[in-house]
Amino acid sequence: MIFNSNLKVSISGMIIMAILIFGNAFIIKAEAPDFSYSEQKKSKVVVPARTAADFDLLPNGERFAFWEDKTTYTKVLHVAMNNPQASDDNPGTPERPLKTINAAAQLLQPGEKVIVHEGIYRECIQPARGGTSPDKMIAYEVAKGEKVIVKGSEAWKPVFRPSTGFSIRMGPPVAAGEIPAAEETRVWMAEMPASFFQGYNPFTVRNTYRYISRWGRAGEPEWLARALLYRGAVYADGKPLKQVLGPAELAQNENAFWAEDPGLRLHIRLSKGVDPSSVSFEVTAREQIFAPKEFGLGYIRISGFEFEHAADGPPVPQRAAISSTRGHHWIIENNRIEWCNAEGIDLGSQDFAADRSTKGVGFIVRNNILRNIGVCGIAGPALDHVLIEKNIFEYIGHLNIERNCESAGLKFHGPNNTLLRNNIFRHIHHASGIWYDIAAVNCRIVNNVFTDIKTLFGGVWMEINFEQNLIDQNIFWDIHNDVENDGATPTPGQWAFGNGTAIRADCNEKMVVAHNFFGKVSRHAVSLNVYQSDRLVAGRTGLGFANKIVNNLFFDTPNRVYMAKKYDNFFDGNLYDSRNDQGSFLINYPEPIVWQNLSGWQQYFGLDSHSTQARITADFNAETCELELTIEGKLPQCQSLGDVMNGKATSAFPGPFMPDQNQLTQQVIRIKQKFPIEL
Numbered sequence: 235m236i237f238n239s240n241l242k243v244s245i246s247g248m249i250i251m252a253i254l255i256f257g258n259a260f261i262i263k264a265e266a267p268d269f270s271y272s273e274q275k276k277s278k279v280v281v282p283a284r285t286a287a288d289f290d291l292l293p294n295g296e297r298f299a300f301w302e303d304k305t306t307y308t309k310v311l312h313v314a315m316n317n318p319q320a321s322d323d324n325p326g327t328p329e330r331p332l333k334t335i336n337a338a339a340q341l342l343q344p345g346e347k348v349i350v351h352e353g354i355y356r357e358c359i360q361p362a363r364g365g366t367s368p369d370k371m372i373a374y375e376v377a378k379g380e381k382v383i384v385k386g387s388e389a390w391k392p393v394f395r396p397s398t399g400f401s402i403r404m405g406p407p408v409a410a411g412e413i414p415a416a417e418e419t420r421v422w423m424a425e426m427p428a429s430f431f432q433g434y435n436p437f438t439v440r441n442t443y444r445y446i447s448r449w450g451r452a453g454e455p456e457w458l459a460r461a462l463l464y465r466g467a468v469y470a471d472g473k474p475l476k477q478v479l480g481p482a483e484l485a486q487n488e489n490a491f492w493a494e495d496p497g498l499r500l501h502i503r504l505s506k507g508v509d510p511s512s513v514s515f516e517v518t519a520r521e522q523i524f525a526p527k528e529f530g531l532g533y534i535r536i537s538g539f540e541f542e543h544a545a546d547g548p549p550v551p552q553r554a555a556i557s558s559t560r561g562h563h564w565i566i567e568n569n570r571i572e573w574c575n576a577e578g579i580d581l582g583s584q585d586f587a588a589d590r591s592t593k594g595v596g597f598i599v600r601n602n603i604l605r606n607i608g609v610c611g612i613a614g615p616a617l618d619h620v621l622i623e624k625n626i627f628e629y630i631g632h633l634n635i636e637r638n639c640e641s642a643g644l645k646f647h648g649p650n651n652t653l654l655r656n657n658i659f660r661h662i663h664h665a666s667g668i669w670y671d672i673a674a675v676n677c678r679i680v681n682n683v684f685t686d687i688k689t690l691f692g693g694v695w696m697e698i699n700f701e702q703n704l705i706d707q708n709i710f711w712d713i714h715n716d717v718e719n720d721g722a723t724p725t726p727g728q729w730a731f732g733n734g735t736a737i738r739a740d741c742n743e744k745m746v747v748a749h750n751f752f753g754k755v756s757r758h759a760v761s762l763n764v765y766q767s768d769r770l771v772a773g774r775t776g777l778g779f780a781n782k783i784v785n786n787l788f789f790d791t792p793n794r795v796y797m798a799k800k801y802d803n804f805f806d807g808n809l810y811d812s813r814n815d816q817g818s819f820l821i822n823y824p825e826p827i828v829w830q831n832l833s834g835w836q837q838y839f840g841l842d843s844h845s846t847q848a849r850i851t852a853d854f855n856a857e858t859c860e861l862e863l864t865i866e867g868k869l870p871q872c873q874s875l876g877d878v879m880n881g882k883a884t885s886a887f888p889g890p891f892m893p894d895q896n897q898l899t900q901q902v903i904r905i906k907q908k909f910p911i912e913l
Contacts, residue, residue, distance in 0.1 A: 286913040289655050293704040293746070294676050298653045299619050301596065303535050303565060305371040307347045311338045314351035335359045335374070335384065344533070347373035352380040356388055359524045364561065365533030371565075374524075376538030386520035386555065387469065387543035392424030394510045397501045400481040400494075421484050422510050423494075423501045430519040436466035436545035436575070437497035437517075441633060443548045445586075460634050464493050465545045465575050468500065469516040474573065475502065518545035518575070525557035529592075534558075535565040544574040548633065549640045552613045554580035560588065563596035570603045576633065578604040582614030582646075593618055600624050608633035610640055610665070615647035622654045624910075631665030636690050636716065641665035648673040655680045656910040660856050663688040664716060666695045672771055674699040678706070681890070681910045684736070685711040685856040688718075692738030693755075698766060698776045702744040707890035709861065709909045710736040711854040714756035726796070726822050735761040735796070741769070741776025748782070748875055751861070751889040753789040753852050758820075760786075761796040762803055779803060785872045787889030789852045789863075794818040805841040807873035809865070809888040812847040844871035858908070863891070865903040 290297050311326035313335050322337035324330040331351070332338050336359050338348040344365045365371035376382045402421065426437075441461050459479050468475045468491045476490040484490055484503045492501045500517070504510055523541045536556070544555030554577035558564050564581075571578040582594030597620045604611040604627050611627045614620075627643035635641065643659045646652065649670060659667040659682065667684045670677065674696065684693040693713040694705060715734025734757040739745055741764050752759040764778045779801030787809045788794055794810060797803060800821065810818075810832060817829030821839065835841050848867025854860070872886050887893055891905050 289680055289913065290653075292651055292653060292676050292678055293702050298621065298651070300621070301368055301563075301598075303371050303373065304369045305345060305347075305365070305373070306369070307345060307373065309343075309346040311341060311346070311348040312351065313338050313348060313355075315353040315355060316351070339374075342372045344370040344372060347371075347375060347535075349375050349377050350382045350539070351377045352382060355382065355384045356386075356519075357384065358386065358520045358522055359384065361524075361526045361531060361534060364526075364531030367533060368563075371533040371535055373535040373537065374539070375535075381540070382538070383540040383542060384523050385516070385541075385543045386523045386545060387467075387516040387518045388430045390426060390430075390468075390515040390517045392426070392500075392510075392515065394422040394424045394502075397421035397423040397481075400501070402482060402485045420506070421481075421501055421503045423499055425499050426517055428498060430517065432519075434519075434521050434545075435497045436519070436521070437464050437493040437500075438495075439465050439547065441465060441548050441576070441635070443638065444550055446638070457635065457637060461548075461638075463633075464497070465518075465521075465547055466493060466497070467518045467543065467545065467573070467575060468502070469543070469573070470504065470513045472514075472516075516543065518543050520544065521546050522553060522557055523555045525553070526559045526561065529560040530562070531559065532562040532564070532596075534561065534563075536567070536569060537565075538568045540570045540572070542571075542573050544576075546574060546576045548576045548609050548635065548638055549580075549613055551585040552577060552580035552582075552615075553584065554578055554613065556580075557584075558582075558594065558597070560584055560592050560594070562594060565598045566600075566602060567598070568601045570605070571607070572603070572605045574607045576607070576609040577613050578607045578610070579612045580614060581612065581617060581620065583616040586615065586647075588616070592616060595619055597621070602626075603628075604643075605629050606632065609635065609638070610642055610645050612644045613640065613642075613646075614649075617646055617648070617652060618650045620646075620649065620652045622652070623656050625657045627657065627659045627667075628661045630662045632663075634664040636664045642669040642695075643667045645669040645671060646674070647671045649677050650675045652677040653680075654678065654682065656682065656912075658683045658685075658859060658910070659687065659693075660685045662686070665689060666691045667693045667713075669695040669697065670699060670703070671695075671697045672699065673701075674703050675701040676703065678704045679708065680704070681707050683709045683711075683859050683909050684713065685709070685854065685859075687713050688716045688734075689713070690716045690733045692734075692761070693736045694738070696737070696739045696742045696745055698741045698769065698771045699745070700743045700772070700776065702746065704746045704748070705737060706746070706748040706750065707911070708750045709753075709854065709859075709890065710750060710755065710759070711753045711861075712856070713754075726820060726827050733757060735759070736791075737761070739763070739778070739781060741766050741778050742781065743777060744780045746782045746784070746875060747786065748784050749888065749890050750786045751789070751852075751863075751891075752786065752791050753854060755791045755793070758793045758796040759788055759791040760794070762798060763796060763822075764798040777801065782876070784808065784875065785870075785888050787850070787891075788814070789850045790814065792816070792818060793820070796820045796822070798822045800839060800841075803841075805835075806844050807870050807888065808842055808845040809850075809870050810845065810847045811850045812867065813849070815847060844873070846870045859910070860906065860908045863903075863905040863907075865905075866901070 312331040314331040320333040326332045339361045555574040556579045583592040594617045600623045602625045713736045736755045783805045785807040815831045819830040819835040846868045851864045
């Protein structure tokens with residue numbers, strides 16, 4: 235259907251000159267200001283509806299360098315542990331399959347793959363070689379319709395006896411009944427076979443890491459106590475027991491365990507009345523689950539597995555449950571990675587001390603679930619052309635050592651040309667959602683959901699990046715400060731004042747934040763700070779300038795913006811909740827600190843000239859990722875993104891929403907939409 239070209243619809247001062255509707259797509263030709271860092275000028279821009287191809291672009295306007303497995307596999311090995319004929323001496327045919335996946339990993343050559351059949355495999359897969367190109371890959375696949383679980387644990391069938399040799403009631407005498415006696419707590423003990431541990435016993439290795447004296451809180455007893463726990467874990471009927479640092483703590487903790495030195499005897503307290511002989515136990519025995527021994531293997535694909543129970547250590551170095559071991563061009567897809575002590579996946583160079591020539595190029599990580607991981611879901615230094623899409627990151631950070639400065643759903647150091655799209659980050663406590671740490675270049679974070687994130691830092695933390703990066707069309711909902719570990723009330727200018735923000739940009743430059751939705755953020759929705767103003771990176775300190783915050787929608791964010799310095803930072807085209815207009819914009823320098831409402835922000839600082847306020851109500855379901863939104867009031871005049879994506883314009887509507895023309899003409903706009911958006 236084609237509307238009359240003379241039709242005019244007023245949207246907050248925008249005169250729509252032509253509207254064409256094709257199904258759900260609409261094209262709006264409108265007058266809207268273009269933008270450069272030092273000036274604004276009027277120009278006509280075309281604002282199209284979004285398509286799937288829009289999410290393919292990087293900030294420089296180039297399409298991401300996609301690639302796929304194009305291998306015609308010339309040989310297929312079969313692994314089937316439950317087959318009575320299975321043996322690692324077999325040729326790996328369907329009739330005479332191999333028994334372990336690692337046996338296949340030693341045989342596979344470029345252009346070959348292994349199909350793994352149903353079973354619980356307790357092993358570490360260590361590929362002997364990788365492929366050579368997209369049409370000569372090596373693949374690890376689960377048989378269609380079957381379930382394969384690979385575990386870093388061993389099934390433990392102990393003979394329990396009452397715990398002896400240690401006093402549960404350590405310390406000074408207490409009143410009768412305050413702390414129960416040992417026999418009342420029903421503490422049991424049993425030995426683990428030494429054969430469980432082949433060169434690595436996680437019940438003798440603590441969660442300390444190389445840089446604990448530099449990045450950590452070794453002087454804080456509670457934080458240090460968590461870092462001193464062992465990497466080993468115990469699972470009772472599939473659920474983890476809480477580890478305690480000493481035997482006395484078992485008096486206050488049910489469903490807990492303590493590891494006695496030298497790591498072969500466990501003391502366990504279950505819920506009252508539970509007989510340990512009726513429980514199925516598993517104990518972690520291996521650091522990693524899929525990891526080559528040699529550096530640099532490429533062109534490997536892993537598809538369809540469930541990986542559990544890695545006893546890996548906190549970074550750095552990064553030696554995750556699934557490790558590329560400084561490889562390149564891996565595809566990791568359709569897997570579930572769960573119950574890892576520290577990290578789910580590591581990509582890139584693994585170590586700050588790695589050879590500078592080591593760079594992780596060409597990774598694709600998609601359609602995975604990363605869940606119940608202690609420190610970080612995916613980690614990687616020195617990455618280029620990496621695609622992270624359609625993954626779910628949830629329940630990450632349970633080691634509660636966020637001040638180790640490596641805790642996040644995803645943390646990359648120095649990523650270049652990285653596209654992170656269509657992911658869900660939720661229920662992440664004691665960690666950030668995403669953290670790009672120093673020297674990110676031409677990276678885009680688009681069409682993701684961030685919800686229920688409790689952090690000392692940010693839902694997204696951009697730390698000292700000098701080149702252009704784009705954060706657009708995301709949902710930020712229920713981002714809050716980790717008051718459990720930071721109960722103080724910091725003042726502006728202090729590091730902790732940025733804790734719990736939705737987007738935290740520290741000494742960051744040229745970042746574009748566009749068309750995002752911010753809802754229920756306890757600290758600032760956007761923080762442009764200079765907390766690390768004395769830190770040299772690439773020969774200079776970060777200035778916190780030339781950032782653009784445009785076309786976003788803010789709901790229930792009493793602290794909208796923290797801006798350390800105005801410089802060439804630019805805000806416009808944003809829609810704010812009218813009920814949050816009391817000192818919600820903070821400018822720190824030059825002193826004295828000032829808090830402004832929207833009117834003062836516009837009048838005295840020249841920011842958000844075309845932005846407006848409206849009465850907004852919203853609700854978001856973290857499980858279904860469905861958002862309901864009502865807007866009553868004047869819409870802003872959205873802005874062009876200027877030089878981002880070669881000047882390609884985005885929606886004329888603030889936030890990541892895709893309203894149809896009928897909605898745009900209503901006095902009260904109502905939107906119900908599921909995220910991430912599927913196009």
